[in-house]
Amino acid sequence: MSADFESIYQNTKNDIYRYICIHCRSIGDIDDIFQDTYIAVYEYTLRHGSDEIKSPNALVLSIAKRVMIKYYLLARRHRSLAASEPDLNDKTTDDNDRELLLKINKRLLTKSAFVQKIFFMRHSLDMSFAQIAQALSKREGAVKAQYYKAIADIRRYLEKEEK
Secondary structure: OOHHHHHHHHHHHHHHHHHHHHHOOOHHHHHHHHHHHHHHHHHHHHHHOOOOOOOHHHHHHHHHHHHHHHHHHHOOOOOOHHHHOOOOOOOOOOHHHHHHHHHHHHHHOOOOHHHHHHHHHHHOOOOOHHHHHHHHOOOHHHHHHHHHHHHHHHHHHHHHHHO
16 A cells, blocks of 8 residues: 555545535445545555645545545435444344344434434544534534434334333
8 A cells, every 4th residue: 555645544534534424415325435535545646646746635625525426426326324224243232232223223314314414423423512513514502402302302212112
């Protein structure tokens, strides 16, 4: 692997992952777009070398934008959030926890993409409400309200399932 690529990857991966998370249509697409972006960056560094790269962040961001456009417009991939479901083969999770996670995920799939992104950013990226609000260009209060409203709905759903 190219040392130039490794340096670019290490310095840009967190910002690019957040950018993709914020701008993608479905959280199930995030990892595919992220991977495709860095494959394109790797190919670019092989073709051009590091001498032509003035701003690695700008380069990777522009590639990520192109990859997202290609992903949605050309590939026409509109998948469900199945990729974000809990890993059922995870040996550290017992059967009751797996069942609960599946129920929560099932209910979360009924929520808007905005709410799904809030949950993903909060629980997968460990972002604070303030960071999520800033990333999504929303007020922090609006983000919290949507989050806690969804939590209450999930609780009601689970209580109803238990009866």
